[in-house]
Amino acid sequence: MNNRKKWSRNLLNCGLSGSLLLSLGAAGAQTAPARSLAGEWTVVGPDEVVGGAAAGRAPSLTLDGRSALGGTAGCNRLSGRYAARGTVLLTSGLAVTRMACDPQTMQVESELLSRLNRVTRFALDGELLTLKGSQGDLLLRRTGPALNLGSPLTPAPQEESMTPPMTPINGSAPAPASPQAAAGSWQVRSLTVGGQPVPLRPGAAFDLSFTGPALELSGSLGCNRLRAAGQVQSAGVKGRTEQTEWLLTGVTSTRMACDPELTAAETRLTGLLRGALSAELSGDRLTLRSVNGELVLERAAGEAASVWAPSYQGTALRLKGQDVTLSQAATFRFEPQADGSLRLSGSAGCNRLFGTGQPEGNGWSFAALGGTLMACADMSAEESVTALLGDSFKLFREGETLALRSARGELQLTPTAAADPQPAEATRPSGRYTLAELRRGAEVLDLGTFNRPVTLTFGQDPQGQATLGGSDGCNTFGGSYEWVGGQLAFPQPLAGTMMFCPSLETMPSLPATLQASPETVLDGETLILRQGGVEWVFRRG
Known part of the structure; x- marks a missing residue:
């Protein structure tokens, strides 16, 4: 089972509400009293879970005999809730601390959490407890005395973090879905009613629209078209966040004859939609829950592409358990591709960074970032960012906030403040610009050091692609560029000649500055580029 399937399925259980868990009271004969599960248990099988565990760090669980569970996943402490009736056992709200351990231990932890999050039944045989689920079974042996049921479990300790330390193990903290964020076109990924998955056909999709507090959902599972109208209303405050619920009424449907499987799916969906629903948004995934x-x-792919901001800036970096202050801005751009991948480009003050991520679960998985190889006076911010993202990492979108996460830490990104909108042609440079002033920090550099004038020429090729050519005072260069949110971006490296001039050893490199996504200011006839403590001031003409 690959990681993509593991993490995407985690969404199905992480948010199970207490009302759903408690509704199991009538399920089946109570062959093993739930309170007999109370105590400490060590995971002893299967090998996929315990085979890679470090000595003395075998995963363990502690159940309080009521509804709370705790323990260790091999590296991190975990906590959550469970409900057991008869032979049925479900978990919910599983959360872990966020320490980084060696890769083998983290793999053991990932496998354990994946299985624990999909448990549906249990069997107790003396001192052996088997937890059964769709991701595989877990075998545990009692290793401590039964708990005194009057003593509550101690929750997992909270670690310092720039995000809440107890994080849902699907990697992206769900948030109540606001109407603005939930509006649009959606594809159906799964439907679960009464704890059982409902078979679906490809192409099932729905549209959501909002007018004030009024909402409308319409779409199809593949046969009849369903429509439901309702209201968004307050459901109280949880922590500091106001909770809302969607109250749907008047669920209607066309009456075409469908095959029995589709008819059954439509009937179950109609039943689920009647009444109050909670709505949680995590990245590009929206989960609607009811008691059923x-x-x-x-x-939908087209909708997903439209919700990216033109650029994002790093606001908080945590690396190897420590908060890191960035000496220079870390800015990134993300471009969805037709094949579902996501192209990343950006800079942390010096070199241009780039990479391509593939969809995985409710985010994107990236291999190591690539980058240019320019040396700058201050590279501390870039060194911190590349230490975080130097190997593999994942991107999650949580509303308007992005999170880049690896085993070493996390970088949070928020949309860069947009400039006041102006007509596109008024904000795009055109024609020829000549360097008038060059500064490195507080020092004004002598332009006479260059062998020839430093220039930039903006134009278009016959296909309408924006092009940029010029001279860096020694060599000529050129390529295509993009004008995104008033900033220059280069989807491909610039091409250029490779002559040697003395200025290459002493003066800043204009092509390297351009490739590193510099801060760009266009003020009338003046174009200013700032990157790595260097400021280039060009005049048009």
Whole structure:
């Protein structure tokens, strides 16, 4: 089972509400009293879970006999809730601390959490407890005395973090879905009613629209078209966040004859949609839950591309357990591609960074970032960012905030403040610009050091692609560029001649500055580029 499937399925259980868990009271004969599960248990099988555990760090669970669980996943402490009736056992709200351990231990932890998050039944045989689920079984042996049921479990300790330390193990903290964020077209990913998955056909999709507090959901599972109208209303305050619920009424449907499987799916969906629903948004995934089950939707590809901001800036970096202050801005741009991948480009004050991520679960998985190889006076910010993202990492979108996460830490990104909108042609440079002033820090550099004038020429090729050519005072260069949110971006490296001039050893490199996504200011006839403590001032003409 690959990681993509593991993490995407985690969404199905992480948010199970207490009302759903407690509704199991009538399920089946109570062959093993739930309170007999109370105590400490060590995971002893299967090998996929315990085979890679470090000596003395075998995963363990502690159940309080009521509804709380705790323990260790091999590296991190975990906590959550469970409900057991008869032979049924479900977990919810599983959360872990966020320490980084060696890769083998982290793999053991990932496998354990994946299985624990999909447990549906249990069997107790003396001192052996088997937890059964769709991701595989877990075998545990009692290693401590039964708990005194009057003593509550101690929750997992909270670690310092720039995000809440107890994080849902699907990697992206769900948030209540606002109407603005939930509006649009959605593809159906799964439907679960009464704890059982409902078979679906490819192409099932729904549209959501909002007018003030009024909402409308319409779409199809593949046969009849369903429509439901309702209201968004307050459901109180949880922590500091106001909770809302969607109250749907008047669910209607066309009456075409469908095959029995589709008819059954439509009937179950109609039942789920009647009444109050909670709506949680995590990245491009929207989960609608009621006491009967849940409907998981994923934003349609075209809709997903439209919700990216033109650029993002790093606001908080945590590396190897320590908060890091960035001496220079870390800015990134993200471009969805037709094949579902996501192209990243950006800079942390010196070199241009780039990479391509592939969809995985509710985010994107990236291999190591690539980058240019320019040396700058201050590279501390870049060194911190590349230490975080130097190997593999993942990107998660949580509303308007992005999180780049690896085993070494996390970088949070927020949309860069947009400039006042102006007509596109008024904000795009055109024609020829000549360097008038060059500064490195407080020092004004002598332009006579260059062999020839330093220039930039903006134009278009016959296909309408924006082009940029010029001279760096020694060599000529050129390529295509993009004008995104008033900033220069280069999807491909610039090409150029390779002559040697003395200025190459003493003066800043203009092509390297351009490739590093510099801060760009266009003020009338003046174009200013700032990057790595160097400021280039060009005049048009």
